[in-house]
Amino acid sequence: MSSTRELRLRVRSIKNLAQVTKALExxxxxxxxxxxxxxLATRPYSEKAWxxxxxxxxxxxxxxxxxxxxxxxxxxxxxxxxxxSDRGLAGAYNVNILRETLNHFANSPVPVSYVAVGRKGRDxxxxxxxxxxxxxxxxxxxPSFTDVSAIGRLVVDDFEKGIFDQVFIAYTEFxxxxxxxxxxxxxxxxxxxxxxxxxxxxxxxTHHQTKAVFTYEPDQVELLNSIVPRFTALQxxxxxxxxxxxEHAARMVAMRNATESAxxxxxxxxxxxxxxxxxxxxxxxxxxxxxxxxxxKG
Numbered sequence: 001m002s003s004t005r006e007l008r009l010r011v012r013s014i015k016n017l018a019q020v021t022k023a024l025e026x027x028x029x030x031x032x033x034x035x036x037x038x039x040l041a042t043r044p045y046s047e048k049a050w051x052x053x054x055x056x057x058x059x060x061x062x063x064x065x066x067x068x069x070x071x072x073x074x075x076x077x078x079x080x081x082x083x084x085s086d087r088g089l090a091g092a093y094n095v096n097i098l099r100e101t102l103n104h105f106a107n108s109p110v111p112v113s114y115v116a117v118g119r120k121g122r123d124x125x126x127x128x129x130x131x132x133x134x135x136x137x138x139x140x141x142x143p144s145f146t147d148v149s150a151i152g153r154l155v156v157d158d159f160e161k162g163i164f165d166q167v168f169i170a171y172t173e174f175x176x177x178x179x180x181x182x183x184x185x186x187x188x189x190x191x192x193x194x195x196x197x198x199x200x201x202x203x204x205x206t207h208h209q210t211k212a213v214f215t216y217e218p219d220q221v222e223l224l225n226s227i228v229p230r231f232t233a234l235q236x237x238x239x240x241x242x243x244x245x246x247e248h249a250a251r252m253v254a255m256r257n258a259t260e261s262a263x264x265x266x267x268x269x270x271x272x273x274x275x276x277x278x279x280x281x282x283x284x285x286x287x288x289x290x291x292x293x294x295x296x297k298g
Contacts (some may be wrong), residue, residue, distance in 0.1 A: 004280065007273040011266055018262035021255040024089065028252035031141050032177065035245035038142040039174075042238055049231050052223070053190075066224040068156065068190050068232060072165040078112045079133075079164040080105065081155060081187065081236065083171040083243040084121025086137050090247050091254040093172065093180070094120040097243075100182035101170040102128070113164070117151065117240065141244050145237050152233025159188045171239040172246035178253070180246035187235060190228060 082101050084094045098121060105112045114130055116122035119137040126132060134154060139147055158164050167188035173181045 004273060004277055007269055007276065011269050011273065014262050014266050014269070018259050018266070021258040021262065025252050025255035025259065028248040028255065031248040032245050032252065035142045035241050035248065036174070039238060039241045039245070042145075042234065042241070046231070046234055046238070049227055049234070052227060053231065066221075066228050067160050068188055068228045069224075071189050075110055075165045077110055077164050078105070078108060079115065079155065079158060079167045080112060080184075081115045081117060081151065081167070081169045081239075082121050082125070083169070083240055084116070084118035084124070085243075085247045086119040086139075087251075088120065089254060090251040093247055093250040094118075094124065097121065097170060097172050097182040098124045101184055104168075104170070104184045110165075115151065115154065117243075139240065139244075141248070142241055143237075143244075145233070148237050148240055149233055152229070152236050155188065155236070156229045156232055169236065169239050171243040172250075174242045174245040174249065177249050180249055188232065190232065 080101060082097065084097055088094070111131070114125055114132045116125055116132050116135045117137075117139070119135075122132060122135045122137065136148075136151055155167050159167055166186060168184055169187045170182070170184040173183050175181060
């Protein structure tokens, strides 16, 4: 049985731990808001850029206007950009995106290489002996477009050189503070598709057809050479922002659960401490009573 001193120390240490987890919960909530605001700030540019791409996609032979729009005849090698976190204490966040990614490419008929964004994902891929060709970690939260532009350049250059025939991106999509969904989608070649639904706002998969009239200066090819690589990098940037928002939301929930569990454990230990203390007091009172009786008989 634990002594009263040991129980007091345990209660004190758990209370200190609860203060830490509560502070982490508060910090994570602040980071979620910043990541969501940064995502919303990129939306106007992505909308305009996508409208131009959709308009060009309506032109005959649009797939030959830029190599990032051209499907390869034979798929020989695939690259996956997997976005995870640099830190733990986020529940099953990193394990979920890893599981979704590996399950998606479990039966791939061609070799799959990985670009790991985040230290935790890198370590998990290394443990499973996957081919990791590059690693990006310690990104600020939220990052600027310049902070992640090197990832876009790497992906675009390797695709244009023919090193990889398809590029996918795996990240956790932020829905709200409770729901975060790991997804894997194709990044390159860029699939410019559109829908008649004017209320569609998912600028990563399917987009509405615009009726706007565009005048291109100087020409379509030069415009695509500027927009398509930048739009690809923008998709990676938005995916990282969404993944960071999901990470902080998952950490906030995990820290809240840890704080509540710590409070419950403190209550259990406090009850055990009170019982033990009462037993010691009762035992001391019995000893005093027994001693007094012995003296009176003597």
